[in-house]
Amino acid sequence: MRLTKQDCIDMDQRDPLAACRDRFTLPQDEVYLDGNSLGAMPAHLPARMQQAIAGEWGTGLIRSWNDAGWIDLPQRVAAKVAALIGASADEVMVGDSTSVNLFKALSAALRLNPGRKVILTEEGNFPTDLYIAQGVAELFGAEIRYVPSDASAVADALDDSVAVLMLTHVNYRSGRVYDMAGITRQAQAAGALCIWDLAHSAGALHVELNACSADFAVGCGYKYLNGGPGAPAFVYVARRHQELVRQPLSGWHGHAQPFAFVKDYQPAPGINRMQCGTPPLLSMLALDSALDVFDGVDMAQLRTKSQDLCDLFIRLVDERLGEYGFGIGSPRERELRGSQVALTHPEGYAIVQALIARGITGDFRMPDILRFGFAPLYVRHIDVYHTVDVLAQIMASGEWNQEKFLTRKAVT
Amino acid sequence: MRLTKQDCIDMDQRDPLAACRDRFTLPQDEVYLDGNSLGAMPAHLPARMQQAIAGEWGTGLIRSWNDAGWIDLPQRVAAKVAALIGASADEVMVGDSTSVNLFKALSAALRLNPGRKVILTEEGNFPTDLYIAQGVAELFGAEIRYVPSDASAVADALDDSVAVLMLTHVNYRSGRVYDMAGITRQAQAAGALCIWDLAHSAGALHVELNACSADFAVGCGYKYLNGGPGAPAFVYVARRHQELVRQPLSGWHGHAQPFAFVKDYQPAPGINRMQCGTPPLLSMLALDSALDVFDGVDMAQLRTKSQDLCDLFIRLVDERLGEYGFGIGSPRERELRGSQVALTHPEGYAIVQALIARGITGDFRMPDILRFGFAPLYVRHIDVYHTVDVLAQIMASGEWNQEKFLTRKAVT
Structure with missing residues (x-):
């Protein structure tokens, strides 16, 4: 009927x-x-942003870095994102775009797996993921292996040359969702690290990164997270990898002591090293506030x-x-x-x-x-x-x- | 008296x-x-941002990419910045942070000068500039040569191994300003490319990039440009270099046809290739509007x-x-x-x-x-x-x- x-x-x-x-x-x-x-x-966004703009910026001025907690805002937003993707708060960092975060994650993963030179991905991946992989491959002398958008094709292509498997969890065109736990297990069994793009997952699917023993993930703040146009993106690094991770966008906000103004870069402990420059705070404040719609x-x-x-x-x-x-x-x-x-x-x-x-x-x-x-x-x-x-x-x-x-x- | x-x-x-x-x-x-x-x-910022948030985002939703011109916003903001720094509108791009833009510029400059391996800079440069240079040097197998913050020390260190001279125009601590025209000439005479960081110049000094025959520059949106906390930064590439520039952050917004969704990265013509991911539009809209205080x-x-x-x-x-x-x-x-x-x-x-x-x-x-x-x-x-x-x-x-x-x- x-x-x-x-x-x-x-x-x-x-x-x-x-x-x-x-x-x-x-x-x-x-x-x-x-x-x-x-x-x-x-x-609630317009009222909150009015307060952030006229109050925190217009009235608080530079003092808001301390008084309004701008300096810790990326970590606070990250904790909210972490709760939606099955990660711990100290495994997620928010800032930059998805493309830039993917650049960090891919570079870091290649460095963690130095004996191997292949980035495995699907040819139907979202274009910016492919473009970023191409940029990274050129820098690192790596090679990209493209397979059809199919879990068994991915599994078949996993050999001992694959350093990193980079997949988007939910395909942007078809909506097909990969079995994150199973594919991560296969990749790791083959000695590869796995990077999941959660652009079409975070905030809509029940993502469990830690339960899947994920290595790296990135994702978007402006789709199902409702953070506003071009909202900052996020990057996840499993705790077990963090102290070994070196990503090349070594800006001051990822430094161990950003306000000591020392000459040499020293990566911050843990996930904070995935930051780079000063984050776009108005966009970040919008994402922070937007995430409250997930309360309860x-x-x-x-x-x-x-x-x-x-x-x-x-x-x-x-x-x-x-x-x-x-x-x-x-x-x-x-x-x-x-x-x-x-x-x-x-x-x-x-x-x-x-x-x-x-x-x-x-x-x-x-x-x-x-x-x-x-x-x-x-x-x-x-x-x-x-x-x-x-x-x-x-x-x-x-x-x-x-x-x-x-x-x-x-x-x- | x-x-x-x-x-x-x-x-x-x-x-x-x-x-x-x-x-x-x-x-x-x-x-x-x-x-x-x-x-x-x-x-005028609070009212403009209220309209952008509640109107363009809340009501226009995805349509605002076309109807509110979000897709061309980086170029419109860049044209306003260009007018303040003696550049043409098609030589400036706005987006990402100063650190990320410096990464792009340094990488591009090293690729333009492949026979040389030294990045020359001053040890008193702003720390994130040094940190980014260190990250780039590691990727490209380059070496950083540090000299004291002094024009004659810089000139003395310019030899035929120097690929790039990277200086901040106005020192963040002392306020000392370099002779941009003279030093650029010296660097270029020595076969080096020059990158100027205009963080403490743009919007306060009378900067004339083109009159100085500058190669590259970067700068900050949230200081004298009043774009709000963490406002997007800018990058300048002289027109004569643009078609040869390859920067590694090859995200979709820098693609020749971002919405054709083709598999291979092809850099956009001209300055647009300096873009990477989706820009943080709320922060970008604030900077766009803020720049109007320079009218007249x-x-x-x-x-x-x-x-x-x-x-x-x-x-x-x-x-x-x-x-x-x-x-x-x-x-x-x-x-x-x-x-x-x-x-x-x-x-x-x-x-x-x-x-x-x-x-x-x-x-x-x-x-x-x-x-x-x-x-x-x-x-x-x-x-x-x-x-x-x-x-x-x-x-x-x-x-x-x-x-x-x-x-x-x-x-x-």
Whole structure:
């Protein structure tokens, strides 16, 4: 029997996380399915940032480094992130971009495994991960081995030349999720270190880095962590590696005594050595405050809701869009899928633009992917219903087929 | 004849830049002489940031990458910075920290000069510059040659092994300013490339990178550019070098087609290749807006006022503090000095804390430097008078000699 609108309303009423939506401000009538690209704004952010800007900066001025605790802010934010990814507070550092943090982690991992020269990764990895690996490989005289985006292809390519396996936990296009524990075990058994990119995992999936004996991880602050556009990223280094880690971005905030102003670099003890320059504090303060929306949220429950929303979407697409030529570009098994669903369609770009014009925001990824992120803190079951309903209308009417929807924009 | 308070009031009345102070919000009765560490807040910032946060992020969401022009923001900010440092808009990029940008510039310079292996710098350079150079040297198998902070020592050390000369234009402790044109010429004549750190120059001095035929420069957004705590930094690459530059932080925002999501890194044409990951947009939006306080400001006039304020300070110290054991730690010649004056005193730390308690904010640098920055956009001549007057009171009364002023804080 086909699901009805009332069924979805009932699901929302039974949703134990339904009240979390009130922690965000979303435009009236907007269905926002792009939280995997830029998270929604926590409702308390404007007031907090006003206080940070006019109060801490404008009035506190330089004194706020001590009086407002700016100097320890990266560690405080890191502790909040750590709690969401199954890490200890002293294993995570926040600052710089995901790309820069990946550069640090990859460089450090190659130095920890000096007899080996291969960076193993998947050719479908997020491009900046590949670009950074290419930059690192050139510096270290390393070689990159690309394999298809498939766990068995990865396992087959693990030999005794592989220094580092670098994978993104949830694929940015398909949403396919790797078995972190199993692959980490395989990599380590082959003598490789593992770097996980959690860009599409942190804040949406139930990540357990320490339970997986992870080595390194990086991740993004502006997707499911809702830290605002370009929010600082994070890097995780397992405690057992920290004292041996040397990363080349040896800026003063990673020094053992940043304010002693001595001549020679000496890395700070532990995770602090993963810092580099002065962090962008306004962006960092926003991320710090944004993370409070996770207060009291059980990550296992969050993961269940995310899977429920994605399952619901796929079922409604199956039930209602069968005649329009869509494919499902994501795994149908909920445990193999992150918090997003990809549809495929040759006219995907224009269809996404037509949806946006109707107040439903997803995004498009080359060549034919309509990507819908289901941020479980603020997306409702009724939003999923509405999305598929409008998609059916757009396809039935052909309204996607207009010049204004076919013209590509700078950022897709 | 000793200068009087009325003399200073008269100087303010004749100051053609006096009205610029109203472009900032400063706490009532505060004398803020630490703009060289963290610039004051432009008065229009809170409203602009509220609009950026609640409007562009909260309401515009992911669409703001196109609709609010976030994608071109680094270039727009760079154009504003370029106008202050004598560069063309297409020679400057904004993003990341000064440390990270220095890493890019140093790596790029070493690659441009592959037959040489020495990074020449001064041992009194700002520590993060030294630390980054040490990190780069290890990666590239380069060697760092340290010389005393003195132009003739630098010139003497320029031989045919020097790949890069890396100097900070204005010394962070003494305020001593190097002859950028002359030293650049000497370095280039010796076959070296030159990297200038403009951390204490941009926004206070009349910098003319192109007129000096500079190669590379980096600088800070949160000092005299008033971009807010940890504001993004900038990097300059002369147009003649750009197509040959390869920097190792090859993230997607520096790619020729960041949204084509192709597998291989291809550097963007021109200065855009100096970008790496997604920039911290909230911090970047603050810097963008903050730079508007320079609208209509003549940089030569700004430099003159900065020199006048520093001269005034030194004269008042000479006239009024002779008996208290202060030394002048900066050049007395105005053309050899940046926009700050260092006093030296064995009890410098406690004296600075006592000043702060009286509403006058300078800072302390090891081992004995009281550092006073005179940001010419908002510091008045009467502030200078008041500072020396209170210093005299603090020394006469001995009020600096209290436990609360002697205890060191985390950030000095």
